Amino acid sequence: MAYELEKQVAIASVIGAIKLCTQIQNDCLVAAIEKPDFSPVTIADLGAQAIICQAIAADFPQDAVVGEEDAKLLRQPHMSEQLEQIASYVRVHIPETSAETVLEWIDRGNGQVGGRFWTLDPIDGTKGFLRGDQYAIALALIEDGEVKLGVMGCPALPLDLNQPQGERGVLFVAVRGQGTTQIALKSGVSQPILGARTANKHNFRSTESVESRHGNLPLQRAIAQAVGMAPEPLSIDSMAKYAVVARGEAALYLRLPWAEYPDYRENIWDHAAGAIVLEEAGGRVSDMYGKPLEFAANAKMLNNRGIIASSSDIYDAVLDALQEKV
Ligand SMILES: Nc1ncnc2c1ncn2[C@@H]1O[C@H](COP(=O)(O)O)[C@@H](OP(=O)(O)O)[C@H]1O
Numbered sequence: 001m002a003y004e005l006e007k008q009v010a011i012a013s014v015i016g017a018i019k020l021c022t023q024i025q026n027d028c029l030v031a032a033i034e035k036p037d038f039s040p041v042t043i044a045d046l047g048a049q050a051i052i053c054q055a056i057a058a059d060f061p062q063d064a065v066v067g068e069e070d071a072k073l074l075r076q077p078h079m080s081e082q083l084e085q086i087a088s089y090v091r092v093h094i095p096e097t098s099a100e101t102v103l104e105w106i107d108r109g110n111g112q113v114g115g116r117f118w119t120l121d122p123i124d125g126t127k128g129f130l131r132g133d134q135y136a137i138a139l140a141l142i143e144d145g146e147v148k149l150g151v152m153g154c155p156a157l158p159l160d161l162n163q164p165q166g167e168r169g170v171l172f173v174a175v176r177g178q179g180t181t182q183i184a185l186k187s188g189v190s191q192p193i194l195g196a197r198t199a200n201k202h203n204f205r206s207t208e209s210v211e212s213r214h215g216n217l218p219l220q221r222a223i224a225q226a227v228g229m230a231p232e233p234l235s236i237d238s239m240a241k242y243a244v245v246a247r248g249e250a251a252l253y254l255r256l257p258w259a260e261y262p263d264y265r266e267n268i269w270d271h272a273a274g275a276i277v278l279e280e281a282g283g284r285v286s287d288m289y290g291k292p293l294e295f296a297a298n299a300k301m302l303n304n305r306g307i308i309a310s311s312s313d314i315y316d317a318v319l320d321a322l323q324e325k326v
């Protein structure tokens, strides 16, 4: 099968990163470090990027990685304690790793888009991770301008949203043309997902970010209502929203920009893995004007605005409703 080795390497490294994040959470060491753009990052984001970049470097040394994080912050003298903490967690997975090697692995994520490359969000939904809510570890392979493989780990996501007390921790794996599979992290049970061809009428609702700054909530809700959905959306952090639509637990994920932030552009690592997980589960993804998402031009999707991700049967109605309101 195409992309078999890439898939196995991606799965193993995302599982390694999930273990690191869970260990840091269990040790109560989750704390926000402020990045120069004032957004939060944690030692888990940085450690997860180190583990995944190391794995890609080992098996695919020619491949660039376009990752969210870099080691600039960690190289500052006042960050030496955090750097040592990260190195000690990375050593659990890769023995004898030095702090300097951790910095080098993190900086392997400074690659450029173009040709064949990976994009990595070591923790998507850092704010959710800090709150103890949903987060995702998302890795995608892009080739010839198209996402070919996506692996998304959702350590806090229930296997079934209708059973919130049930087992949690899911991996979503999608390969172009081969479908999407959900793998339960604890039991290893895997099953194909095709919940986004047609909307499930029992879950005819939308999902959106928890963070009100990340999306125009009133407009998103107006569109959901215009296509007949209940007014109360499912608020979930991270790319787990794509997975929830892929499983048919919601029919629509809208991410519409606020008029106050006309210059905000989405990052490729915030969407690549989620988009292929949803498309291979039968769904549709585009920007708010119906344009395909551009993953290979720049790390920021400069020519796209907003996101529509939905089950296929309602996509046209959503796009029409949106064009009437913008
Ligand atoms: N003003 C804004 N509008 C849209 N997205 C934003 C934003 N500010 C930050 N983000 C992105 O929102 C992502 C989280 O998504 P969600 O809101 O769906 O949980 C963040 O990813 P990170 O957490 O990886 O930094 C960040 O890239």
Ligand SMILES: [Mg+2]
Pocket (backbone or CB within 6 Å): 039, 040, 068, 126
């Ligand atoms: Mg971030």
Ligand SMILES: [Mg+2]
Pocket (backbone or CB within 6 Å): 068, 121, 123, 124, 125, 269, 270
């Ligand atoms: Mg992100």
Ligand SMILES: [Mg+2]
Pocket (backbone or CB within 6 Å): 045, 068, 121, 122, 123, 124, 125, 126
């Ligand atoms: Mg992130």
